[in-house]
Amino acid sequence: xxxxxxKTKSKSLWIHAFDQIKRDKLAITALAIVxxxxxxxxxxxxGIIAADxxxxxxxxxxxxxxxxxxxxxxxxxxxxxxxIKGTEVAMSVGLLTGLISMVIGVxxxxxxxxxxxxxxxxxxxxxxxxxxxxxxxxxxxxxxxLGKGLMSVYLALGLTxxxxxxxxxxxxxxxxxxxxxxxxxxxxxxGDFRKLFKHILPNVLHLVIINFSLQFQSAIKSEVILSYxxxxxxxxxxxxxxxxxxxxELARGVWWxxxxxxxxxxxxxxxxxxxxxALRDALDPKLKGK
Amino acid sequence: MSLWTxxxxxxxxxxxxxxxxxLVVFVLFNVVLGDPTQILLxxxxxxxxxxxxxxxxxxxxxxxxxxxxxxxxxxxxxxxxSWSTKQEIISMIKEGAIPSLTLSLPAFFIATVFSIxxxxxVSFYRGGLLDKTIVLVCVGLMSVSSLVYILYGxxxxxxxxxxxxxxxxxxxxxxxIPYVALPVIIWxxxxxxxxxxFYRTVMLDEIYMDYVRTARAKGLSEKxxxxxxxxxxxxxxxxxxxxxxLPFLILGALLFESFFxxxxxxxMTLTAIxxxxxxxxxxxxxxxxxxxxxxxxxxxxxxxxxxxxVRLS
Numbered sequence: 068x069x070x071x072x073x074k075t076k077s078k079s080l081w082i083h084a085f086d087q088i089k090r091d092k093l094a095i096t097a098l099a100i101v102x103x104x105x106x107x108x109x110x111x112x113x114g115i116i117a118a119d120x121x122x123x124x125x126x127x128x129x130x131x132x133x134x135x136x137x138x139x140x141x142x143x144x145x146x147x148x149x150x151i152k153g154t155e156v157a158m159s160v161g162l163l164t165g166l167i168s169m170v171i172g173v174x175x176x177x178x179x180x181x182x183x184x185x186x187x188x189x190x191x192x193x194x195x196x197x198x199x200x201x202x203x204x205x206x207x208x209x210x211x212x213l214g215k216g217l218m219s220v221y222l223a224l225g226l227t228x229x230x231x232x233x234x235x236x237x238x239x240x241x242x243x244x245x246x247x248x249x250x251x252x253x254x255x256x257x258g259d260f261r262k263l264f265k266h267i268l269p270n271v272l273h274l275v276i277i278n279f280s281l282q283f284q285s286a287i288k289s290e291v292i293l294s295y296x297x298x299x300x301x302x303x304x305x306x307x308x309x310x311x312x313x314x315x316e317l318a319r320g321v322w323w324x325x326x327x328x329x330x331x332x333x334x335x336x337x338x339x340x341x342x343x344x345a346l347r348d349a350l351d352p353k354l355k356g357k
Numbered sequence: 358m359s360l361w362t363x364x365x366x367x368x369x370x371x372x373x374x375x376x377x378x379x380l381v382v383f384v385l386f387n388v389v390l391g392d393p394t395q396i397l398l399x400x401x402x403x404x405x406x407x408x409x410x411x412x413x414x415x416x417x418x419x420x421x422x423x424x425x426x427x428x429x430x431x432x433x434x435x436x437x438x439s440w441s442t443k444q445e446i447i448s449m450i451k452e453g454a455i456p457s458l459t460l461s462l463p464a465f466f467i468a469t470v471f472s473i474x475x476x477x478x479v480s481f482y483r484g485g486l487l488d489k490t491i492v493l494v495c496v497g498l499m500s501v502s503s504l505v506y507i508l509y510g511x512x513x514x515x516x517x518x519x520x521x522x523x524x525x526x527x528x529x530x531x532x533x534i535p536y537v538a539l540p541v542i543i544w545x546x547x548x549x550x551x552x553x554x555f556y557r558t559v560m561l562d563e564i565y566m567d568y569v570r571t572a573r574a575k576g577l578s579e580k581x582x583x584x585x586x587x588x589x590x591x592x593x594x595x596x597x598x599x600x601x602x603l604p605f606l607i608l609g610a611l612l613f614e615s616f617f618x619x620x621x622x623x624x625m626t627l628t629a630i631x632x633x634x635x636x637x638x639x640x641x642x643x644x645x646x647x648x649x650x651x652x653x654x655x656x657x658x659x660x661x662x663x664x665x666x667v668r669l670s
Contacts, residue, residue: 196377
């Protein structure tokens, strides 16, 4: 009874949100851009496009808009293909980082909020400790300790990104755990974890989704900083390494590598920001009527 | 709960948090990272040399003693010596703090004032075209990597146009200004996006409160409501946001300092990363965490003094 009741209720929230986003042209455009980037990243990952990014196709630093679409880099490689390959890196960083911090944040936040007491105290202590260390220091320390490479970028960003979500989920679960639908679930014999993950979690899922889209874009931006610090991706082009290369190129008048990476990043980060805002407006009941 | 019990409890909570920070730092640097002697001495080090170095760095001690050392350093600020410069780390930090602050304090102050003014202005015209445009511009500003602003700004304004010093630093009051002017401007531009968005949300949260409706009902003008009532009530989230950012200013601005060769703490940390100088990285991590903890305690205590509602929850 309780569960079917809740199902219709949560369904209406999602349908309502979907309707609202459908009417918002800006949000739909943002969604389309994100999908396009995912498609490019997937094709590049599958080796269908940009597999030959490492090939020398012309003279060093050939200018753009002539024979070569976005010009060539120091080694005569196409900046356009490097940008495509960088999309794969950026999207994988956003996706995996978002997933890692989502799993940690939701699990810890849910457990802390639901069980309360000593468990809650330990988890609150744990995230207070994590949030006390400035993010950039923690990020550098983790990336530094794990060594260079894509894997440590995922882990460093994932392990630093969960605190905000954890705090949010904990607060929401505390508000939900004594509600009637949860009591109904325990009346029909639902266990703690069933109540937490099957019943309460769907009701706070919108926060997870909003957070995920913001986490995604902030991870893409952090990858650039890590690459500049020499702690980022090695061996494959990323927008971060392209921007990093530009610090020596600009003085020689070579601007196209910087421009390509900046624009590629600009559109996807902008799209995620707009999408995050639209999702929050559509899904957060507290904002309704404003 | 009385005011004093709350404050004392809040102060006591600092201890487990500091111990926890030390634990994270210890696990990262002493346990996961393992034995750095191989990296430091190179491939051809003999076992005897490595053992000697381990003894010198205190790495032959048990993990418990090593952890206690980290905790001790958090309270005494005695971080030992840098591996690469052999200087006392604490004196390096004292030297670096001033150049960092000459950059970060003015930048932070200007950015905060600007953002609050713009957000007040935007909340006055909320919902209109101007509001929507400014919010979109903010999101646009946030969508470009901060590295790009620095790279391009330095190249265009300092190198191409020659309006500012490209890099370097001079000590003493008026002399540092030409060197920090450009980084400050770029810093303000980077901060505007997130700050205006944050302050705008804070103002709008207040604008839909009942007391604003009452003020309108008794015929106050929108300007008086905004500047006198809304701004005053929005001060609490604003102050929190400001104070919580202060400890990060001590760390300076990693990227700015390295690009503009300002000899501050951020630049020092970057050099340490590039030269595998663990004690310096560890010291900066511990120190910045302590600064954050101290400032968040100050915020919480100020809160309870200013706003009695906070104590209840």
